[in-house]
Amino acid sequence: AESWVIMVTAQTPTNIAVIKYWGKRDEKLILPVNDSISVTLDPVHLCTTTTVAVSPSFALFRIGCGLMGRYQFSCVFPFFSREIRARACDVEDKERGIKISKKDWEKLHVHIASYNNFPTAAGLASSAAGFACLVFALAKLMNAKEDNSELSAIARQGSGSACRSLFGGFVKWKMGKVEDGSDSLAVQVVDEKHWDDLxxxxxxxxxxxxxxxxxxxxxxxxxxxxxxxxxxxxxxxxxxxxxxxxxxxxxxxxxxxxxxxxxxxxxxxxxxxxxxxxxxxxxxxxxxxxxxxxxxxxxxxxxxxxxxxxxxxxxxxxxxxxxxxxxxxxxxxxxxxxxxxxxxxxxxxxxxxx
Ligand code: PMV
Known part of the structure; x- marks a missing residue:
């Protein structure tokens, strides 16, 4: 049997809303009743690190979450995985002679490890960073070509505020208008360098x-x-x-x-x-x-x-x-x-x- 592993590690800080999101107009799709704006923290503090790995020798999906809530992750993973798989592209590692074609992604199993560099129980927003990081890491692993705004619409369905953690600096989550939620996504207002004396x-x-x-x-x-x-x-x-x-x-x-x-x-x-x-x-x-x-x-x-x-x-x-x-x-x-x-x-x- 083939025995290679491909891994991607991503790091995502949490964000704090300065104009709050509170109230959903659609609970299933997680669509808010108003726009919100947040600031993304320095990646050194309050951040999630997530590694996702794929190998033909992985027989099952596995998740090891360290400090991050394993249960929360397991609930939302099938959805994230389905969404990213639908956008997966070919992945090639010429040096190691590995090629994963688009349709291979349906059969392959992913392993995930994720941890927070702050105590999850401290009552500090942790799901935002965790979900954003998982979506981003999976998208990189499967070579999805979507930009961060498009990925934010997927992260949003883990927890609303997660969509804002795909960018640094100040970020706006636009509530959107359409019923399917495809325009309810995050955009960057200014990058992290714009106001760096705060x-x-x-x-x-x-x-x-x-x-x-x-x-x-x-x-x-x-x-x-x-x-x-x-x-x-x-x-x-x-x-x-x-x-x-x-x-x-x-x-x-x-x-x-x-x-x-x-x-x-x-x-x-x-x-x-x-x-x-x-x-x-x-x-x-x-x-x-x-x-x-x-x-x-x-x-x-x-x-x-x-x-x-x-x-x-x-x-x-x-x-x-x-x-x-x-x-x-x-x-x-x-x-x-x-x-x-x-x-x-x-x-x-x-x-x-x-
Ligand atoms: O994304 P959720 O479901 O964890 O809700 C976040 C709600 C607030 O943190 C209170 C406000 C916000 O905009 O982040």
Whole structure:
């Protein structure tokens, strides 16, 4: 029997939304009720590494996921695999005399290994990086010619926010119009070099798993919140335009204002859900007050905050000086291992956008 193996390894960072995605108009295809915009982190921090391998000697599909949720992966793999196989092209390694033709891909089995360089249980977005990385690695392995936007429409169906992790820099997920979801995909707004003096610090407030998953939360919000409808129709479309402008002009004051307002409205929409969903806790609220007070006292915003479906604070500082001051404040007001709920570490990032 032939005994070669072909392997591809890819690395994908997670992304943090500054204009939030919350609510699906189609649960099966994962189509959102509004556009969203995110920033992709530095590949050094909060990133997934995935290796996919193929060999004629592999008799079965196998998955070894390290820290990444194996169950989540196994559920979505058949779909990803089918989609990428349908786009597979011939692969040739002349040196080793290996040739895989388009139709061989149907018979071959793939092995996957994936791990996160951060604790999955820390309540930090992990599925986004994981799914984006798997789709990208499979596409490379099978020599699919689709560009990253086209691949993002596949990753989207693992988890919505995953579609935004196929690009660096700032990324927009366009909700799309058509029913089959083919135009609901991610595009890059600016690349990672455009605004590289921003610094992101994540304050890990609680490492407990969230009580309401984003899937359940979104469903309940769509079913019960009137505020969500107002947000999706009237607020977000305008904010998306303003946010793109702010990013393109590196206008930190507008960027910070929009980011904080959108995070707060997302949590207001959660509160407007029946029964209400609480993702932030007292420590999250105290961090917001602390940042608001500081920004006000300086006169121009130094730091923006945003919270996803959990209590951890994502803080985006204007530059290194503001980041250093922020860390000082966090350590003073929220000392590690004190009786505040702030966990023993704050994940400081050197520079997110490199
Ligand atoms: O992609 P999901 O299903 O994990 O949902 C992500 C939802 C938020 O993180 C709260 C917002 C966002 O746009 O990423």
């Amino acid at each position: 610094v992101i610090i994540i304050a890990v407030v609680s490492s407990r798993q969230k009580e309401t998953s984003s899937t359940t939360g979104m469903r309940e919000t769509v079913e019960t919140s009137l505020l969500l409808q107002h947000r999706a129709k009237e607020i977000v479309p305008k904010r998306i335009i303003q946010m793109e402008e702010a990013i393109k002009n590196r206008d930190f004051a507008s960027f910070a204002h929009l980011t904080c307002a959108d995070s707060n409205q997302f949590h207001a929409v959660c509160l407007d859900t029946c029964p209400p969903i609480f993702y932030m806790n007292d420590t999250s609220h105290r961090i917001i007050s602390c940042v608001e007070k500081w920004n006000r006292s300086v006169g121009t915003p130094q730091v923006a905050y945003t919270f996803d479906a959990g209590p951890n604070a994502v803080l985006i500082a204007h530059n290194r000086k503001a980041a250093a001051q922020l860390l000082q404040k966090l350590l003073f007001y929220f000392p590690p291992n004190s009786d505040t709920e702030l966990n023993s570490y704050v994940l400081g990032d050197k520079s997110i956008l490199k």
